[in-house]
Amino acid sequence: MLVIVTRSSDADDALQEAWLRWERLPDGSVDDAGAFLRTVVTRICFDMMNSARARREIYAGPWLPEPLVTEGGPEDRATLDDTVSVAMLAVFQRLTPAERTAFILHDVFAAPFVEIAETVGRTPAGVRQLASRARRRIREEAPSRSTDxxxxxxxxxxxxxxxxxxxxxxxxxxxxxxxxxxxxxxxxxxxxxxxxxxxxxxxxxxxxxxxxxxxxxxxxxxxxxxxxxxxxxxxxxxxxxxxxxxxxxxxxxxxxxxxxxxxxxxxxx
The missing domain is CATH 3.10.450.50 (Nuclear Transport Factor 2; Chain: A,)
Structure with missing residues (x-):
């Protein structure tokens, strides 16, 4: 979730809103709870991304994602997870909201293009192109980084x-x-x-x-x-x-x- 919106408060708000919508549904009205919740959360985040993008256009100075700070990592973990690094999240933010949504849902969460298309208002073929374009931009713009x-x-x-x-x-x-x-x-x-x-x-x-x-x-x-x-x-x-x-x-x-x-x-x- 945070990879999509990059602010912990936004992630919390999105999950809370999705839960409220879920609670208001009549029993038995949803066949696939997982797909429904994934779609609802994604749509909420998609709206947040569009709003955040507009705010960044008038932002003073460089924009960086909200940092995640913790006491320490597992002692036995030898490698780093590059997907949540500040540098990588900054690259994600340079993608359009539709590109980021398509890439993360498909490449990270393995959601089918048909499902993603319903969320971003594109055809499945269009979503496939969005994910491909995002993949290419990430390869070109992501900094080389040691995982050791x-x-x-x-x-x-x-x-x-x-x-x-x-x-x-x-x-x-x-x-x-x-x-x-x-x-x-x-x-x-x-x-x-x-x-x-x-x-x-x-x-x-x-x-x-x-x-x-x-x-x-x-x-x-x-x-x-x-x-x-x-x-x-x-x-x-x-x-x-x-x-x-x-x-x-x-x-x-x-x-x-x-x-x-x-x-x-x-x-x-």
Whole structure:
């Protein structure tokens, strides 16, 4: 569900509305409960996606999905799930609502094209084309990413040590030459309005961010961010920064920083 709408509050609202509609149905009026609920939830999410897309057209600065932050992953899990990473969810959001719905329902949940067609108001052949187009865009736009948990964790730890220690040279060594830093403040919190590109510019930017933070009183927490090792920084003023990382061949290639307080309300730190 969250892969489709990317906000936990929207996912909760969609499930609650679907349940209310289910409860209002007369007994025995639905032959296939699973198909019915899947269709209802999808239609609700489809409407949410269209509304969210309109809001993002006037969004201040880069838009990033609401982060999922948890205490930690299973100790015995050696690989990462790429489908819920912040970078991958951002790619999903660049698809049209119809493309995203067709791809996720068919490729992830194995729903038949006929069923999806009823939801998005297209023919089955049209839905097949939507899923194919979405698949192609995801292959082209999804960043290369290591699925090895220890490699990812090592890069995050190296970043943390270098950034908190003010070690510019060490920071450059862990950042890919073409690394991209994206900040989502939503116009509510000071953040870079355009992506910062390149390891030197990013390293300088990270140092500037750290200068704003009193490390003697701030809390820096190691957390799972969308299923991968990440960081949460909370300073004494209450400012919270959630950092998600994309790692490839041992280097950090993308850093996604969510500071928009409206996207962090669901967090309990």
């Amino acid at each position: 948990r220890s490699e990812h964790q090592g890069a995050v730890e190296a970043f943390l040590a270098a950034s908190t220690g003010g070690d510019f040279t060490r920071l450059l060594k862990i950042l890919d030459p073409d690394v991209v830093w994206r900040s989502d403040g939503g116009g509510l919190v000071t953040a870079a309005r355009v992506p910062v590109v390149g390891h030197e510019k990013t390293a300088h930017f990270v140092q500037q961010v750290m200068q704003w933070v009193d490390l003697s009183t701030a809390r820096i927490l190691r957390r799972e961010v969308n299923g991968a090792p990440g960081l949460v920084l909370i300073d004494r003023t209450g400012l919270t920064i959630v950092l998600a990382f994309t790692v490839h061949d041992g280097f950090i290639t993308e850093i996604d920083a969510v500071v928009n307080p409206e996207k962090l309300r669901h967090l309990h730190m």
